[in-house]
Amino acid sequence: MADLLFELGVEEIPAQAVSGIRDQLKDLFIARLAQLGINYGEIECAASNRRLMVHVTKLPEKTVNKEETVLGPTKRIALDEHGLPTVALKKFCEFNKVKISDVVEIETAKGRYLGIVRVAGGEYTADLISAFIPEILAGLTFNKTMVWNESRVPFIRPIRNILAMFNNKLLALEFAGVKAGNKALGHLLLSDSFFEVNSFKDYVQGLVKNFIILKEEERKSKILAEIKDIELELDGRVDIDDTMLNYYVFSNEYPVAFSGSFEPRYLSLPEEIISAFMTHEKKLLPVYDSAGKLSNFFVGVANIPDENKKVSRGNEKVIRATFEDAQFFWDMDRKLDFFSLKPLLQNVMFQKELGTYLEKVGRLAALVDLLVNETHNEPLREKLQKAAFHCKNDLLTKMVREFPSLQGIMGGLYLQEAGEDKIVWKAIYGHYQPRGLADEKLVDLGAGILSIADRMDNIAGFVGKGIKISSSKDPYGIRRDANAIIKIIIDFKLPLDLDPLIRLAVLNFSKKDSDMKRDCETIRELFVSRLENSLKDFWKFRYDVVNAVLGKDMLTVLDTFLKATALTKLIESGLVDQLAALQRRLKNICKGFERCNFSEGLLKEKEEKILSDVFKESKSRIDDLIIQKNYLQASSEILEMKLIIDRFFDKILVMDENESLRKNRVALLQRVDELLSGVADFSLLVEFKPGERI
Amino acid sequence: MSIQNVILKLQEFWAERGCYIASGYDSEVGAGTMSPDTFFRVLGKKPWSVAYWQPSRRPDDGRYGQNPNRVQKHNQFQVIIKPVPEEGQMLFLDSLIYLGVDINIHDIKFDEDNWASPSLGAWGVGWQVMCDGLEITQFTYFQQAGGMELNPNSLEITYGVERLAMFLDGQNNIYDLEWGNQASYGALKLEEERQFSIYNFEMADIDMLRQVFQQYQKEAERLLEHQLYLPAYDLLLKCSHAFNMLDARKAVSVAERTALMGIMRNLSARIAQKYIMQTEGEDHG
DSSP: EEEEEEEESSSOOOOHHHHHHHHHHHHHHHHHHHTTOOOOSOEEEEOOSSSSEEEEEESSSSSSEEEEEEEEHHHHHHOOOTSOOOHHHHHHHHHOOOGGGGOOEEEETEEEEEEEEEEEOBBBBHHHHHHHHHHHHHHOOOOBBOOTTOOOOBBBBBBEEEEETTTTOOOOOEETTTEESSSEEEOOTSSSSSEEESSSSHHHHOOOOOOOOOOHHHHHHHHHHHHHHHHHHHHEEEEOHHHHHHHTTTTTOOOOEEEEOOOOGGSSSOHHHHHHIIIHHHHOOEEEESSEEEEEEEEEESSOOOSSSHHHHHHHHHHHHHHHHHHHHHHHTSSSSSGGGGGGGGGGGGTSSOOHHHHHHHHHHHHHHHHHHHHHHGGHHHHHHHHHHHHTGGGGSHHHHGGGGGGHHHHHHHHTTOOOOOHHHHHHHHTTOSSSSSSSOOOOHHHHHHHHHHHHHHHHHHHHOOOOOOSSOOTTOOHHHHHHHHHHHHTTTTOOOOHHHHHHHHTTOOOHHHHHHHHHHHHHHHHHHHHHIIIIIIIIOOOHHHHHOOSOOOOOHHHHHHHHHHHHHHHHOOOOOHHHHHHHHHHHHTOOOOOOOGGGOOOSSHHHHHHHHHHHHHHHHHHHHTTTHHHHHHHHHHHHHHHHHHHHHHHSSSSOOOOOHHHHHHHHHHHHHHHHHHTTTTTGGGGTTTTOOO | OOOOOOOHHHHHHHHHTTEEOOOOSSSSSSHHHHHSSHTTTTSSSSEEEEEEEEEOGGGGOOOOOOSSSSSSOOOEEEEEEOOOOTTHHHHHHHEEEEEEEHHHHHHEEEEOOOEEEEGGEEEEEEEEETTTEEEEEEEEEEETTTTTOSSOOEEEEEEHHHHHHHHTTTTSSSGGGGEEEEEEEEEEEHHHHHHHHHHIIISHHHHHHHHHHHHHHHHHHHHTTTTTTTHHHHHHHHHHHHHHHHHHTTTHHHHHHHHHHHHHHHHHHHOOOOOHHHHGGGOOO
């Protein structure tokens, strides 16, 4: 039994790409070992920004011998009437590099074939591995590649070293002009360029001696533990999101957390600016004090220990200079008359073929106008239209030009500084929110409305331009925009039918009639599928509940959400079974009938007259409840009719010989089904036991 | 360490490693990359090693002399090595050590930063090198220039001279740096920064800049017809600076930006082709 140690030494791989490459590498190794029939114990794959390591244990010296049958043509085709080999058989032998005399008859379930039986395997594992490693490396995919040497092999960054050992012996292989050897890359700063390796044990010890923490999890927990220490020391709190943690974990082989401070006077800058400049610009984290206020301390992660505080002092200087820049932008921008920037938006392109931002804000104002009507927020009209007209002005400020992720926020802050009305500046401030379904709920309704307008305009623009999205491709974030719209509607409980909004958004790009119809349809489908997805995956409704409430012809997000909520409650209360059984029965009987006309005059029997009377009496009340979106109450009122419906089923033969009687009875049942469908299609719910979750 | 000592030491270091020490180019450029010593020499097959100090102008970076870290004219130290040396990263770290940086106590990071210059039809893959959070160098493997794939590739190392000096000297303010022999950066450069910031942002004559852009462009095209690609390139550099000035004056509309960039990209590609045709013969035409 032997083990394989492979390490690829690479110049700094971009942090966000490392884990993906590591996972690809592992998958490719596993697939190749399986394909070649090489058994093994464990496979471990680990990576930092400077190395990709694969360790496979308990490999055999040689692969197992086994008999292998290769079927050729059927006997009938392989031999002619004289029993002589045909062209088909000759080609088969040629392809498999065997003589005709090697061919044997093979009996199979499908008939008699000619073919060969040969012994496969028995190859040296080391040879197989040396041969497949370069193929695996060539099979890795990257977002962007480069070339650097005569080999012209594209890779993510230059390869500087290959360590490859099988059973503690060097493997002969070469990739991208680099020959494998028995040394590994050292730490960039803390050790020699290379260290020698003669076994896996050697390698592990060498990593420790050379200040290399190879495993992602170990680097991560070291960073988090040290940040925790700093929190205690400063009596503060550090928020670290996954993006930043991932950056630290994959840009350092020996991560060490450090802290520093800056002059409190910079705290007069808006908090948004301070934290944005720190995290995105300088990869440092702000520290909040025990009261939750931004303090003048920060935390960062270095690739070396900082016993002399050199790293900390250096970063302090850098952050100070950065804040000086921020202060310069903040001061310069505030000298501008913010509203006067709008005409200059004609110089800023929104998207190729989709015009300038000046055109865009015009479209947004029209959408906002429709939105305040549809959501009954008419009193906000004037202020939100003003916000729409000016929400992109900040693209012309120095701050946003330098730092695009502050767009929206800066516009809001500059207008707040200028004493603008709260509704206007807050709408602009928040109109890029939410970034995703998991974001916190928006607090400002105006920002929500403007955000819907902005995103629907994006969607209509990109769809109109013919941008297609697929499960892996969504270059303009169309799906994210749709999700955000759904979230805002649900968070603010906005009674908004999306159809008129979609139509206006598409019309805004002055389309031909036929294109307009096509675009509206594409966008509708997008929303139906986004709504379905978010209800299931994000809000965690049962899949059958979502199917039951998702109407294909109505795009009223809020109704759908509230119906799903009501259905979930009905399931919990155990009442849903009866409704489901009822609707299934109704649909079953009415199957195959078009919608029939109903006439009271054709009612004959007592039970059908009672049902008709009760239905007539309940219908307007239940319709009202549905209009008020009180789906729970509506459902229980329908349920109250169940006894009468059951009696109808017991006593009345729906399929009467008389066609007009038959159709009239079906019509009555269709009306009841329609009433029920106003809440949901309960017949789509799967059978379940009370309390059971699917 | 003073500005002039940073430059002198880097010249010494790279001269010893086989670079020819050139002078910075004598026309306005936005970066060391734009000097003919880089633009032309990364093209074609011939090996090339050069190092030079290049004053570089970025009109939009003007801060009226009031920012401790940013100026509209800064100094780059540019190194080009073709083909890419295998030990390039280590050579660079050695140069830092030669300048007096103790790499065991300073956090030096290669942070992804890919470089592109659309108007030169050039791009590369690499990093910004951070030292304790301060960007001191751009480290790039050139992939394309003048719209052409490069083979062999070149390594470009661009040091920010002021940044390095501030780091080595422990200064917080660029104007407190010593240029050399007691002459301070402030005494030499503060007034220049103030006046040029006013010029770049407020005074530059927009119509004049548009006109000269066109005249330089025409002249470059005329020269290209006579195979005079070197002076044509000079005129392209002048177009580029005029464009940067227009941009600092916020006078470039969307449509105009696309058009002007297109003109420059087109010129740079034609200039690069003429150079290759003449220096490497028909197999590269």
